[in-house]
Structures are given as structure tokens and as C-alpha cells.
Amino acid sequence: MATIDRHATALALAHALSAAERGLAVIPLSRAKLPALRSPHHEDPPPAPCHGACGRPGHGVYDASTDPLRIRELFGAAPWATGYGIACGLPPHHLIGIDLDTKSGADASAALRELALRHLFTIPETVVVTTPSGGRHIWLAGPPDAVIPNSAGRLAPGIDIRGAGGYLVGPGSRTEHGVYGTVPGTAHLPPAPCPPALLRLLTPPPRARHAAPAPTDRPPAPQGQGLVQFVLAAHEGQRNTRLFWAACRAYENGIGETLAPQLVDAALHVGLTDREAHSTIASAARLTGHARGGHDLA
Template sequence: MTQPRPGDQRPGPFWAAARAHALSAATLLGLAVFPLSRSKLPAITSAHPEPSATCTGQCGVPGHGVHDATADPARVRELFAASPWAAGYGIACGTAPHHLFGLDLDRKNGVDGVAALRALAAGHGFEVPRTVMVATQSGGWHLWLKAPDGAKIPNTAGLLAPGIDTRGWGGYLVGPGSLGPKGRYRFARTFSQCAIAEAPTAITDLLTARQAAVQDSPGLVGPARRLGRPDGRLEPLVRFVLDCGPNDLNNRLYWAARKAFESDDIDPDAATAELLAAAVQRGHPETPARRTIASAAKGAARTRKEAAS
């Protein structure tokens, strides 16, 4: 068994199982994977002291999140050797050969994404296809679908309906066998039972239309909630986050938050609220988005301290 590199920490209690599941996904299913911590975030520390606006792995050092994903078994072993506290693995969406597109159906806090998907199907005249499914730690489901050729499905939160998130180009799904903070992810319907189904055209059309509406309405968050339009110097920073490409959301969020916290003309609480809302609307999970904003706040504080000394 490959162990972490000399000088690294000894493997954590869930490392071996996580690596074994990831290697199976890569070698047997051809899925591009990378290690996750138990918090479902990338297990390898960022390759850059501060998020880079341009590097997605070109530097050759692991630590670029989903951009580290690979189906090469030797590379998977290297990634896990660099992440001794890994407890699971992520599966990159949108990549060949499966061009995976995930529907994340939550069942928590009074929201039922499974029921919401059934209602969406009934209202728009499509059938929920029989496809590979993963049971999540919160009692919900991940439905694995295949994106149309050439399509770059966006990562969204609640855009289709409350309780339904999408994971597409530049995003990732937690792989079955991974351990999260509340339990383990498991196959509910496997590759041996069915293939990954094509995404219904009605779903991709809805996403395209609603994504376009969001682009035209910076204050729109989710299908029903609207925030006040940010004023002054904050508005272009919010727009900067909303206009991100498929792979640079976290970098843009950090940069925009850093600029906001370094400004004397922007209220920090307003900046946090507006930038967080914009990031979540574009598909950034809320907890890591808050961490990115907090990291930007610390960086801005260091800059102010250095300027004052």
C-alpha cells in the first residue's frame, strides 16, 4: 500500500478505504477523481498561498481542487499520498468519457428535492430517467446523468427548484464510499444495474433559460428570493462574481471579497451578504464560500496592518 510521502503525517483512519474507493472509480468506471476531506472539500492544501486567478494546475503542483482530478491510477495514488487525512473522493463532472452531470436532491430543513424533481417533471412533461444513483449522508440522492455533447452544464443551487442543486462543468460530486461529516455515501443504483442516462432535454433547457435570467438580474438568488441591488463600489464586485466562467468561481469570489474588505467605502457586512449570495447563486456551496470570504477578510486585514506599520 502506498503511504504518504516521507515527512508527511501518517494516514488517517479513513484514508485507505477512501483511496481504495477512488481507485475503483478510476480504474473500473473511468471516472476522474481526487481526494476529499471529511468536510467534502479538497483534501490537498491549495498550491498557492492565495487563490490564483489563472492557475488550474499548470504549475504542476497538486492542490487545485477539481482540476487535480484524474482517472490515471498512478496519479490517483500520488494525490492520496499527498493527502493523508482524506476520507473520500470527488468525481469531476463534465469530463470525458461520461461527461457527468449530477442532480443533487437534498432532503433536509423541511425541503424535499426528490419531491421537487417529481413536481418539476410533471409540470414540464418529462420523465425522471432510470440512472445511476448515490444515497447521500443527509437522506437525499445524487442522480448521475450524461450531459449532451458539447454542453457545459452550470453548477447551480436551487435554480431548478428548492432542494435541487446541479453539478456540471468545473464542479464535482462526492463519490460513493466517501465518508462525510454525517455519514457515508453509497450506491443506491449501480453501473451493474443500469447505465448513466442522458439528461432530459427539458432539464437542460430549463437550466439554460434560468441561468440567462440570473445573468440579467444580479439581485436574483434562487427561484424566489431577491436581494436589494448592491450600491456604489460593491455592485461591480458582485457582477464580477456572477459573470464568472466555469472554473474560476472561487478565485473570483476571493478577489472580489478582498477588494471589498480593503475598501473604506464598502460596508463589510453588506459585502459578505451580497458576495455570498452571488457565489451561492452561481453554484458555490455555502460553507466553503463563507470560508473563502473569511480568508479574504484575513488577507485584507494583513494588508491594512502592513500599510499602517
């Protein structure tokens, strides 16, 4: 049975209600940073998942609300809650969370700085939440028409993204490892708009239309040609971003070294210089942990 700390629950509820006043939809969390309410369908046979259509609480982020009465009901049903989660991707802020993790051993802050230098963006003044482990959550606002997926380490080692369907642990939450806070001077800032260059890195590429099956006498397309085509479709202003994204995916799938020459050719075709192409691919290899000592793609 969960331990009840009424003082911690009261503080979490107060923080959650304050967040809701700012337009942030919230849910109660346990000390383990998980949704505090168990699914009402945990003993049901496995049909299609319910996202709250049944009207009962216990659907995780799909319970998130800005309605004070609803929030009090959720916390009343979970008196063991000591924190709250903030749902991402919902209006009016369409919140995006940049989670700079320290537990992976990677220097996530340095990786973010390198991305910012390479893609020419700066992180604006915005809410920055501190975690008990020494990490940070950067809050950014996304455009209404963008659906940012959740990811772990895709952008760079140690950088996790919280987008649609995900949530961030709210400041003031108490967990098994400590209390979440805010960097001084940022608590009352609104989530700043996500820089366009960073938004392009966070947005998955459009899915290619499935072509008709190749004739049986034609050999299958070499692995990674979709990534090459993705670079070839780049327009001015997105060439470097597309090349970097494609190279990261190639290295993550174990074909980076094999595909690099074709990615370079594609980058040259769309207007990048040889030096820019090799430098971008080398950066992707480094950020995905595939760089080799003394190895230089240039």
C-alpha cells in the same frame, strides 16, 4: 493536524480507482467533503487563479484524473483523505449531478417530480447515490457541447446542480456525518443521458447582445424586460420551459408579481393558452417560495 485513518483512506482510494476505471475523473476529499490537498498558492499574492498549470497538486477539481498513477500520487500526498470527489462535466460522460438536499427543509424529491410532470420528462434508470443526511445524488450524462453550470436552489428549492467545475462526493466516501452509498441495483449502471426537457431547464439562456446605449432623453427600460424578451423568443417545444425559467428568475429578483402580467402576454403571443401561462407562472411562484395563500394567478 488532520487525523489519519489509514483504513478509511485505503477504502477511499480503492473506490476512487474503481470509479476511474469507468471513466470518472477523481480527487481525494477530506472528512469535510472538501478537496484534501491545500492550494500551493495559499500564501501567494492574488494574481489570476491557477487551474493546475503550475504542475503542483492542490487545485481542487482541476486535479481530477482517471490515471491510476496520478490518483495514487494525489492520495499519497493526502493520507488523511477519507473520500473522493468525482469531477462533473468532463468526457466521456460529461456528468451532471442532481443533488436532492434534505437539509434545507424543502421536499426536493417532490419538487423534482413536479418539474418532471410539468415539463414531461422522466428520470431514467441511472446511478443514484445516497447521502448520510438522507439526500440523493442522481447521476446523468450530458451532451459534449453543453456546459451545465453549478447552481443551488435555482431549479427548485432543495435541488442543487453539479456541473462543469463542480464535483460529487463518490459512493464509499466516509465523511464527518457518515458514509455515502448507492441505491441498490444502481451502482453498476452507466450515467443515463439527461432528458432533453430537463437539459433545457439546466442550460442557461444565451446572453443577449448588448445594444447601443439608449439616448439620454429616453427613459430606461423597465426592470425585467429581458425576461419578457426571452419568452417572446421561444419556439414551439420550448415555450413552457422558457416561461417557467423567466418566471422563476423574476420571483427570485423580487419582481415576480409586477412582471407576471407581461410574462402572460408574452406567453400568449408565442402560442400558449391563458390557462397554461397562468398555471406555469403560479408553479414558478410556488417553487421559489413566493406563492401566497389563496392567491391564484388565473
